Amino acid sequence: MYSFEAFQELCNELTLCEDLDLITEPRELERFSKDFYDYSPILKDLLKDCSPELVVRPKSQEAIELVASACWKRDVPLTLRGSGTGNYGQCVPLRGGVLMLMGAMTKIKNFDPKTGVITVEPGCLLRDLQSYLAAYGRQLRLVPSTWRSASIGGFVAGGSGGIGSVRWGFLRDPGHLMGLEIITVEESPQRLRLDALEAEALNHAYGTNGIISTLSLSTAPTIPWEEVCIDCEDWEKAVALLHACAHAAIDLNLASLLEKNIVKHLPALSRLSCNKHRLLFLVAPDGITTIQRLADSMGGEFHCLGLEREQSRTAFRELTWNHTTLHMRAVNSQWTYLQMLLPQPEFVFMDTIKQRWGEDLLWHLEVVRQQGAQRLAALPLVKWNNEDRLYELIAHCKDLGAVLFNPHVITVEDGGLGLVDVNQVEAKKNYDPNGLLNPGKLKGWLDV
Template sequence: ARHGVPLTPRGAGTGNYGQAVPLEGGVVLDTSAMQQVRQFDPLSGVLTAEPGCRLLELDRYLQPQGWALRLAPSTWRTASLGGFIAGGSSGVGSVRWGLLRDPGNLLGLEVVTVEPEPRVLQLDAAAARGLNHAYGSNGIFTAITVPTAPWQDWQEVALVAESAAAALALGEQLTAAALEIDGLCFLERRLLERMPALGSSPWPSGDALLLLAAPAALPLIETMATAAGAELCWQRPQWPPRGLLLRELCWNHTTLQVRANAPEFTYQLVLLPDPVGPFIEAIAERWPGWVHWHLERV
């Protein structure tokens, strides 16, 4: 700041919106070596950790104590806490906890100001809101305080229906039911065809719902899927993480997987009202064949 040199803070550099790309030269400030857990309260689940902590490693720390991160991007294995708070917006867990910007998902920040005489500020939840999802442009995170959730042995579940309408209707039913789920993703068949298989068998033809569900929810999910004519084609525990994860077909990983073999694809991010069916039909009529739908329930 004293010399007017542009400064770009960076976490693990896994974001795909270009959040950590310097546009005016200058210095990239790599925070990935700041990996200490400053404090954790096993009664309340409140965690304070440094920005370079990888999200998966934080869950490895929390799991034996019966807790887990509330929200995480599809880059859970590689992304950092600081990068997610500065550059993320939602992810796995948003169906339960909403968007990262929603009150209660960020409880505090320790920030170093970018000014000729830097200051270290301790910000509570209200004061930290202006720095949430601001790409590190108004301060350098040195510690982050977030709430966590009770640990749950989430199960990966993939359901394939005969039509997009059937899959979307089933998704609405599952969302409305008294089920504990941590993620619900819809992929229409033209996208599902481009996804790598989770197991040894290829994806069946159809439109898919990808879920993370509590073990107790599985019997009802199966019953509802059968009634809707959907096929249960994948189920396994998410933890411990191994191989390709179901969450790595969701959120921004969907675009990553598609573009790996079809770089001509791009995406447009929109927030749709309920119900989504009429909106999808209107877009299909306006641009037939051009838009392939990937939806995440938040």
């Protein structure tokens, strides 16, 4: 633990840097000590007293290096923050120290029209990146439902997938992240260029094993997505229809299914309200009639809402993924959630869970590509009761074959498959040898 004098010394050194804002106002420290971890009552309790002692906002690579070196010299923890929209307290400093805001590092450094690869600084908002790419007829392959406020660095270091996962799988699949530039945390920080293979260890590592200063990502040709929804009386039929549409020879960017007790609480889709289960699609224009035909043949009520209005609060991309949870919590903050990959046959699994847990669990499904195969992921809404009951539900889902990604834990590994990734730990040894970056979040490092 660093001393008061050491911390004062660090502040004095950093004050001299013109490219660095220093923030010490208690209300600001409080603001930057939170992300959206309050979706989990467990994390809300666990993280409530965590706070940085100093917040800094660098405006150049040199300023980042200065911060890294100053922290290294005094053994002060350093945690990075993009836009702070993460859900597991990913950017909440567990051991105080310095919190570094990456939001001023927003340069788009290169776009290669031949490959579509974009190279950008980490603080750039996904929204701004999308606008930039649109001029070249390209779009990001994957965005979270928080795409209007989240940063690209935060998405790669903390996110996993979202809108686009039905076509493109998840961020950690090879082919999305094409390379990184990073800054190490040492007395004399180095700037290193990592190729796609080397970069894998920093993808979804919560900023525990290197400061990402530039990212290169692949993109996709723009498709003018149309919003289409289908309402279904019967849940089993709705699941079958979701499968049928996802298996059809059409381009989809989103395929979600919400139980009717969720649908009625979402911000009303203009012109449409219903008391049925609802399937939501973003589909290429040439796929609309196919979805309509499948809906007609299976007794679903088809609606085409036209071209996606990306910026609207009721755009499908802001009613799905974890935005469904956000809207439900706005109605009743007792709702929390889980994340899982469903075992097959999915309907049987969901029915068994529903029989035991009743209306304490509402199904929300997303079609995803998981290791090349189409699967159903779920982000069910769960009525909070207490920790024991939540873990009873998790155990029940696991016993029946679901793969859980627990959103009520703070480490990289516990929120994933529970396994230590030796490459992530190795990268930490190389790029953060004193273990100062976001301490407490990489279990493999704690166990060394």
